[in-house]
Amino acid sequence: MLKTNSLQRPALATRAAGSETIRRASRMLAWALLGLLLFGLNTILAELAHNAGIVTHVFTRTLLWSVVPYLFAFVLLHRSLHLPAMEGNSLVGLAATFPFVALLFVFASFHIEYSRGALLLGYVTTLVWIWIGYRRYVQNYVPLFGYADPQTLEQLEAIITMPGAAPPSPTRFEQIGSLEDARHCDGLMVDRSTTADPERTRQLAQYKLSHVRMYSVERVGEMLTGRVGLAHIDENFFDDYAAHYLYGYLKRAIDILAVVCLAPLAVPIGLAVAFVIRLETPGGAIFRQERVGLFGKPFIMLKFRSMGVDANAMAQFAARRDPRVTKVGRIIRKYRLDEVPQLWNVLAGHMSLIGPRPEQAPMVEEFSETISYYPYRHLVRPGLSGWAQVQQGYVGTLEETVTKLSYDLYYVKHCSFALDLLIAVKTVRTLLTGYGAR
Incomplete structure (x- = not known):
């Protein structure tokens, strides 16, 4: 239940008027600029150490390079301030880590000499400074x-x-009850x-x-x-969706590159999974099923078979401790190994790495008739993992499907590089813990 608070006027009077979202952004910007002093201090100490013969000039140069991912980390965090503050730990770790990994990739690609110690110092400084700022100005603040x-x-x-x-x-x-209260x-x-x-x-x-x-x-x-409220869609829904149009092209390029990079790992894992499936039960290891994709177009989705040969003949919800699932199937479902063949669907353009999970065609027809705004989830390409999966897991009832749609439409509305990275990080947690598997 939601509760109202009766707060004392003197305490409120000290608060500045305006939007908390804007206030968060301005505070984090000031915190980012203040953090540059830390890098300046680190650089001065590094130069003194170089003059003393303790470190080489590469150490100082790498520290200066670290300012770039430091600033990019705050930009990435700024782009994700619309996300619920409860995602703070994941956002901070993601915002600090990704830019430094990218810088490391640049060093390796262009054979630029760098200091691992200086890069580590820059990363730790960035991570700690962002974490302190986010907890102080965003996560611990109750609006x-x-x-x-x-x-x-x-x-x-x-x-x-x-x-x-x-x-x-x-x-x-x-x-x-008054303008003074509202301020x-x-x-x-x-x-x-x-x-x-x-x-x-x-x-x-x-x-x-x-x-x-x-x-x-x-x-x-x-x-x-x-999540998006489904009583009626906000008037800015389509405007926000259209704002991410160009990101769709970048996302498609990232999907292709990621599948190519994952192939050396995915192929041997896939062969091993197919082998144990064939050992346990007769029949093919690959299961093919029609799903609904981008703009409502059907496609054939590939999965490793986790049930008996005829177990998936009818479209229905996955149940907890589903008796149709085999012993091997229960393991590969827990760690999402049954979805490895869908990397081919990603490469073919039927799916993306991140997006709403594609549903079976008969269920889509039913939900489109019974759940308002359900077809809107097909405005983006379906994915191997999505916002609903990492927040809610699998669903087993019509009511939970409505909740899942509210997560899916939030993703459609706010689709961005920062949100995709957050989903990717939480998906790794799912792979390691088996959260939400059925």
């Missing part, structure tokens, strides 16, 4: 949202309490479905002109849960 219409809390609770959903980020709420909030939560009247319109206009940030209930729900 306060004001509301004028009591029914907005009921709508928000309907978004937050969906079956099978992960818990939301902590938040405070307070009913406001002390990080944002004003507005019910867009409320019938407009002249008095309400004038009041909202006054808030807007006073630089009070206003959010729809659906937007607040997205920020707290990483």
